Amino acid sequence: MEETDIALMARIKMGDAKAFEVLLARHQKSVFNLALRFLGDPDEAEDIMQNTFLRILKASRTYTPEAKFTTWLYTIVKNLCFNVLRSRKSVELVSMDNEYLPDLPATEENPIARISQSQLRETVIGAIGKLPKNMQMAVILSKYHGLQYDEIAAIMGCSVNAVKLRVHRAKLILAQELKGLKQET
Amino acid sequence: MDCRNIQRLLPAYQDKELTGAQVREIEDHLLTCTACRDMKSAVSESWSNLGAWEDSEVPRRARESLMSCVSRQRKMLWIKIALPVAATLVIIFGLTIRYMGYRNEGRIQVPLASTDQMSTEHADVDEDELIADLHILQDEEFFDAVEELVSIDYLPLVEEPSQTETDEQRSSLPVIVT
Ligand SMILES: [Zn+2]
Numbered sequence: 001m002e003e004t005d006i007a008l009m010a011r012i013k014m015g016d017a018k019a020f021e022v023l024l025a026r027h028q029k030s031v032f033n034l035a036l037r038f039l040g041d042p043d044e045a046e047d048i049m050q051n052t053f054l055r056i057l058k059a060s061r062t063y064t065p066e067a068k069f070t071t072w073l074y075t076i077v078k079n080l081c082f083n084v085l086r087s088r089k090s091v092e093l094v095s096m097d098n099e100y101l102p103d104l105p106a107t108e109e110n111p112i113a114r115i116s117q118s119q120l121r122e123t124v125i126g127a128i129g130k131l132p133k134n135m136q137m138a139v140i141l142s143k144y145h146g147l148q149y150d151e152i153a154a155i156m157g158c159s160v161n162a163v164k165l166r167v168h169r170a171k172l173i174l175a176q177e178l179k180g181l182k183q184e185t
Numbered sequence: 186m187d188c189r190n191i192q193r194l195l196p197a198y199q200d201k202e203l204t205g206a207q208v209r210e211i212e213d214h215l216l217t218c219t220a221c222r223d224m225k226s227a228v229s230e231s232w233s234n235l236g237a238w239e240d241s242e243v244p245r246r247a248r249e250s251l252m253s254c255v256s257r258q259r260k261m262l263w264i265k266i267a268l269p270v271a272a273t274l275v276i277i278f279g280l281t282i283r284y285m286g287y288r289n290e291g292r293i294q295v296p297l298a299s300t301d302q303m304s305t306e307h308a309d310v311d312e313d314e315l316i317a318d319l320h321i322l323q324d325e326e327f328f329d330a331v332e333e334l335v336s337i338d339y340l341p342l343v344e345e346p347s348q349t350e351t352d353e354q355r356s357s358l359p360v361i362v363t
Pocket residue numbers: 187188189191214218219220221222
């Protein structure tokens with residue numbers, strides 16, 4: 001049976017380097033991809049992956065499992081990602097005020113456009129990139145990491161209702177952006 | 186509800202988070218409104234289209250440089266632990282050697298003292314005093330040394346007490362009889 005993350009953390013606390021490698025191998029890809037999708041920069045995503053695991057190593061001495069390990073892990077990644085945004089002096093941070101509702105006339109016909117997989121991928125990246133940052137984080141955690149709303153709320157430090165609102169609004173915006181696009185078969 | 190309000194509720198409808206009355210109203214509306222039906226399809230299709238942005242592989246060098254950074258940190262940790270321990274052992278060893286040295290001096294000087302017409306009894310008393318003084322000396326020196334050690338960060342240097350100081354201490358010992 002696979003050793004749990006919490007059991008691995010207990011071994012890391014005792015200085016077990018092998019346990020650290022197992023934990024790294026298990027989670028590096030999701031940590032890297034969360035940062036990559038959120039920041040859009042592979043170098044920054046690499047830095048965040050490394051910093052996240054160095055922090056885990058450092059925190060292992062005092063780690064007590066209060067929540068799910070992945071909740072703690074993604075909270076570290078989320079914080080590091082928002083730190084990077086702040087260092088970019090981004091103006092798109094993060095109040096509920098700039099989480100807009102899309103215009104929804106939606107009456108005209110949308111002819112179906114057949115596009116290649118790579119075109120669809122680029123369009124998706126562009127559409128997610130246009131979302132406000134808090135919405136983006138909620139969408140990425142929900143869609144690409146399969147997290148439930150309550151877990152996303154714990155990671156983002158907000159209410160479950162705020163997460164629902166963000167994801168629901170994002171779905172409407174993305175529906176408008178991606179409407180009528182179908183991948184060629 | 187008008188189309189705009191219906192469409193706003195579609196994601197919550199798909200998440201099954203609406204009341205029974207809201208669900209009935211939306212389903213009745215969808216039966217007759219093409220635009221809202223299209224929007225409903227668009228919401229679910231676009232969400233599934235997000236899958237076109239697949240996961241990327243972690244660059245191998247990212248993992249490698251992380252692991253080498255971790256092993257460097259581990260080595261530093263060992264040095265931090267090992268150096269003070271080694272220094273403490275050196276001090277204890279040094280003090281033990283000196284203590285043994287004093288004891289031997291005391292033993293040697295007993296016969297010397299007796300050749301100088303001192304009684305054995307007198308010599309014994311002197312030796313006891315010597316040992317008592319040495320205990321005090323040893324404790325003080327030990328704590329001085331520890332204090333010095335903890336005030337140094339990572340590279341403690343063990344300094345020998347100066348020769349003159351040692352001589353002074355020796356000359357003040359009651360066993361030295363001329
Ligand atoms: Zn309608």
